[in-house]
Amino acid sequence: MNRFLFFLLLLMTLFISGCGASASAQPEVASAYIENKGSDTIVNLALAWAEQYQAEHPDVRISVTGGGSGTGIAALINGTVGIANASRKISADELTQAEAKGIQPVEHIIARDAIAVIVNPENPVSQLTLQQISDMYSGKISNWKEVGGEDRPIVRLSRETNSGTHVYFLETVLRLGDKKSKTLFSMDTLLLPSSEGIVNELRQNPNAIGYDGLGYVPKDLKVLAVAKKEGEAYVLPTIATVNDKTYAIARDLYMYTAGEATGAEKAYLDWIISDAAQQIVAKLGFVPILK
Amino acid sequence: MESNLGWKEYLITRAIRVAGYSAIVFVTLIFYFLLREGLPTLAEVKLTELFALRWYPIEKYFGILPLISGSLIVTLGAALIAIPFGIGTAVFISEIAPRWAREILKPLVELLGGLPSVVLGFLGILVLAPKLRLLLNLPTGLTALTGSLLLGAIAVPTVVSVAEDALDSVPRSYREGAWALGATRWQTIWRVTLPAARSGVLTAVMLGVGRAIGETMTVMMVTGNAPVLVTSLGGLFSPVRTMTATIAAEMGEVANGSVHYHTLFFIGMVLFIISLIVNVTASAVVFRSQKRAERVLS
Numbered sequence: 001m002n003r004f005l006f007f008l009l010l011l012m013t014l015f016i017s018g019c020g021a022s023a024s025a026q027p028e029v030a031s032a033y034i035e036n037k038g039s040d041t042i043v044n045l046a047l048a049w050a051e052q053y054q055a056e057h058p059d060v061r062i063s064v065t066g067g068g069s070g071t072g073i074a075a076l077i078n079g080t081v082g083i084a085n086a087s088r089k090i091s092a093d094e095l096t097q098a099e100a101k102g103i104q105p106v107e108h109i110i111a112r113d114a115i116a117v118i119v120n121p122e123n124p125v126s127q128l129t130l131q132q133i134s135d136m137y138s139g140k141i142s143n144w145k146e147v148g149g150e151d152r153p154i155v156r157l158s159r160e161t162n163s164g165t166h167v168y169f170l171e172t173v174l175r176l177g178d179k180k181s182k183t184l185f186s187m188d189t190l191l192l193p194s195s196e197g198i199v200n201e202l203r204q205n206p207n208a209i210g211y212d213g214l215g216y217v218p219k220d221l222k223v224l225a226v227a228k229k230e231g232e233a234y235v236l237p238t239i240a241t242v243n244d245k246t247y248a249i250a251r252d253l254y255m256y257t258a259g260e261a262t263g264a265e266k267a268y269l270d271w272i273i274s275d276a277a278q279q280i281v282a283k284l285g286f287v288p289i290l291k
Numbered sequence: 292m293e294s295n296l297g298w299k300e301y302l303i304t305r306a307i308r309v310a311g312y313s314a315i316v317f318v319t320l321i322f323y324f325l326l327r328e329g330l331p332t333l334a335e336v337k338l339t340e341l342f343a344l345r346w347y348p349i350e351k352y353f354g355i356l357p358l359i360s361g362s363l364i365v366t367l368g369a370a371l372i373a374i375p376f377g378i379g380t381a382v383f384i385s386e387i388a389p390r391w392a393r394e395i396l397k398p399l400v401e402l403l404g405g406l407p408s409v410v411l412g413f414l415g416i417l418v419l420a421p422k423l424r425l426l427l428n429l430p431t432g433l434t435a436l437t438g439s440l441l442l443g444a445i446a447v448p449t450v451v452s453v454a455e456d457a458l459d460s461v462p463r464s465y466r467e468g469a470w471a472l473g474a475t476r477w478q479t480i481w482r483v484t485l486p487a488a489r490s491g492v493l494t495a496v497m498l499g500v501g502r503a504i505g506e507t508m509t510v511m512m513v514t515g516n517a518p519v520l521v522t523s524l525g526g527l528f529s530p531v532r533t534m535t536a537t538i539a540a541e542m543g544e545v546a547n548g549s550v551h552y553h554t555l556f557f558i559g560m561v562l563f564i565i566s567l568i569v570n571v572t573a574s575a576v577v578f579r580s581q582k583r584a585e586r587v588l589s
Contacts, residue, residue, distance in 0.1 A: 153430040160516075160540050161349045184347060187357075190433055190515040190530050193540050197416070197512070204421040207430050 031059040032264030038072020038085030041164050042253050045111060046085055048280050049272060060264055076256055077101055082265050084256040087113070087164075103258045110272050112287040114214040114242045114250035115169060117224045120206040125149040127225040127234035130248050134174050136209060139186030144207070156189040157198045157210035169211055172249055211249075214242070215285025242287045253286070325563055329556035336550060341557075346518035346532065348541065348551045355558055360521040361435070361531035362562070365510060368439025368527055369446055369503035374496055376443065377450025378485075381495070384451070385458040386480050397455070404448030412512035415441045420513055427528065433515035435531040441509045446499035453498055457491020458484060490577040497573040501566055504535075511536035534558045 036046055043066035050062035072084035077098045090098075090105055098105050117133060119125065125147055128136075135141040137156055144152045159166045175181035192198050198210045202221050214237050217223060225234035228248045241247040261269050271277055278288035332341065336353045343354030384396050419440060420432030427436075461484050469479040485492065515530025518537075538555050545552045 155431040161347065162541060162543075162545075167349065184345075184350065184352075187345060188517045188519050188530060190431065190517050191532070191540075192516065193511060200416055201420075201431065201433065205424065205431055 032061070034060065034062045034083060034265055034268055035075075035081040036062055036083045036085065036255075037065045037067060037075050037081045038255075039069040039087040039253070040066040041087040041113065042085040042111075045253075045281060045284050045286060048284060049277055052277070052280060053268060053271060060268070062268070073105075073256060076105065076258055077103060079103075079258070082257065083261075083269070086254045086256060087251065089252075089254065090256060098258075105256045105258060106260055108255045108257070108261075108269055108272075109252045109289060110255050110269075111253045111278070111281040112242050112250055112289060113168075113253055114237045114247060114287050115165060115172075115211050116214045116217045116237050117209065117211050117226060117249070118202055118217055118221045119209050119224060120202055120204075121220065121222045122206040123149060123222060125224070126222065127227065129227045129230050129232075130173060130176060131230065133209075133226070134176055134183065137169075137174050137185055137189065138183050139188070150206075152207045155201075155205060155208040156186060157201055157208050158185060158189050158191055159195070159198070159212075160191050160193055165211070165213060168251070169249075172251075173211075213285045214287060215282065239282075239287055239290065243290045250287070322563065325556060325560045329553060329558075329560040332550070332553040332557040335553060341554075344520050346537070348545075348554070351550070353550070353554050354518075355534075355554070355561065357518040357520045358532055358534045358537050358558060359561060360526070361514070361518070362504060362533040362535065362565075364435050364521045364524075364526050364531060365438045365442060365514060365533055366500060366504040368436060369442035370496075370500050372439060372443030373446035373450050373499045373503065377447045377495065377499060378454055378492060380447065380451045381454035381458055381492075382480055382485070385455050386484060387476075397452075400448050400451045403444070404452065406445075408445060408506060408509045409512075411441050411444060412509040415509065415513035429528055431515060431530065433513055433530050434528055435514055435521070436527045438510045438514040438531070438533070439527065441513060442503040442506055445506055445509065446503045449502050450495045450499035453495035454488070454492045457488040457495065460491070461487045493573055493577050497569060500569055504562070504566060504569075507535040507539045511539055516540065534562050 036050065043064065046064045050064050054060060054062060069084075069086035069088055072081065072086055073090055073094050075081040076084035077094065079101075084105075090107070095105065117128065123144070125144060128147060132141065132147050136147070136154055137158070141147060142154055144150055144154055158169070161167075170185065171177065171179075174183050174185065190201070192201070195212050195216050198212060199216075199218055199221065202208050202210050223236060225236045226248050227234045233246070235241050235246045235248070237247045237250065242250045255269065255272070257265060257269070260266075273289065281288040332353075341353055342356055343352070344356055345352040345354045346357055380396075380400065384393050384400075388396060415437055416433075420434075420437050422432070423429065423434070423437055424432035465483055465487055466479055469483045474482070510533045514533060514536065516532045516536055517530040518532040519526075519529065521529075521531055538558055541551070542555055545555060
């Protein structure tokens with residue numbers, strides 16, 4: 001993933017330097033610079049937005065860097081960036097640090113990210129609770145009949161440990177959001193190097209269960225409905241259910257500004273929640289926000 | 292004219308000498324590099340944690356035993372396939388096949404050797420793994436066995452071409468002598484030709500095993516990469532994670548100089564030492580058998 005990011009960054013650099021060259025040929029000078037830094041989850045999306053926005057507004061320069069949500073927010077607090085990207089909410093600690101520097105971070109929800117739990121279409125199971133998924137992946141449940149399916153062993157599929165999706169799934173599903181929990185993936189979980197590997201195995205193996213970003217799930221696989229708790233409604237991940245927060249394995253993606261955004265930054269953030277920008281969100285496998 | 296030749300000769304001998312020594316230099320440098328990057332692990336991770344049963348680097352579990360066992364079982368399976376098939380094919384090509392068949396078979400085997408391993412990996416994922424799952428009624432087709440079968444296919448051409456060369460270089464008079472004593476064709480092959488070519492055949496096996504243990508792409512694609520300790524031959528039928536696949540999958544994302552980074556190099560060191568042991572053992576066996584042959588002859 002990071003190699004891909006690197007390549008994209010490289011492309012962006014080329015693109016931006018190309019812009020610079022054409023701008024210097026024209027008398028017009030860039031009227032605004034926007035520094036944008038933070039979450040690695042968002043960096044692809046932020047790059048795609050920046051590219052599109054700069055194409056439409058040649059007078060604006062946007063520089064995008066990754067480094068992680070914490071890095072981005074720290075840079076915002078230190079005043080080195082205008083917009084910080086974060087795949088989590090700002091923490092209480094970070095908020096006090098910001099206030100100590102006289103900065104009031106303002107939160108903007110810019111897109112959402114949902115993980116679909118997927119099985120082979122032949123599998124009769126169509127809904128699970130979060131607790132059941134957690135028990136299946138941690139190894140407490142090893143047969144589909146324990147969750148109302150056929151008498152088949154469960155083959156657990158996961159992305160490799162270096163994938164952000166893997167870590168998010170570990171924290172949100174296996175550990176059910178409990179920060180103190182030490183639950184781990186069962187040792188016999190297959191760690192596949194790509195989404196494609198997971199999809200391939202799911203396609204031909206009715207024993208398997210897997211997960212992936214909603215945008216990456218092909219139509220011929222079965223997406224499970226997930227309930228937050230026993231007795232609550234089972235919900236399929238869709239743009240609507242992710243937006244109204246009834247689907248459990250989803251998170252908001254944020255941009256933070258120091259105080260209310262003004263000028264070029266405000267124009268950029270307004271454009272990001274426009275339909276045109278949100279179409280890019282869907283294209284990259286995230287969930288667009290509904291107004 | 293003569294001085295010109297002398298000058299050329301000087302240059303060529305020097306070039307050959309440099310090429311010869313460079314192999315030693317490179318191996319030394321590589322080993323030094325592995326030691327430099329891998330040894331810090333021993334200071335950073337307790338031995339009991341390093342030789343533990345769980346590999347989950349993002350939560351600081353650095354147990355490498357499952358990875359070692361994974362590599363060993365896949366390689367063992369591949370050797371069990373490649374050695375009989377490889378030597379059998381070599382014997383057939385060199386001793387039994389008629390001339391026309393030999394001329395078709397040899398290039399075909401060499402062509403198989405040129406197949407990129409990623410292509411075999413694709414075949415494994417799309418064809419072999421699903422078939423194996425249904426045939427053996429396994430939970431998943433992504434197992435050590437799938438890896439072994441493909442690695443066997445990768446190692447066979449190496450074994451065949453080296454072993455075939457060794458058999459070919461056994462003097463014809465040996466065979467004629469055996470036939471003159473009334474030995475059947477099988478007896479000649481089994482008791483005369485193969486033992487006479489023993490050192491070459493052993494080299495073939497060694498190279499084949501070396502090819503199998505170092506192979507990365509195919510095993511990463513088809514063995515499932517689950518770091519489970521293999522304790523019996525039954526482990527062939529479950530997913531495993533090999534050392535090579537671990538290094539390949541994780542090296543790209545790891546922070547330079549971190550504990551995880553050093554541990555990956557440590558795994559590389561272990562891999563290097565294992566192939567060293569295979570090599571040394573094989574040459575020791577060859578050396579000893581030669582000595583005995585010399586004793587008998589003298």
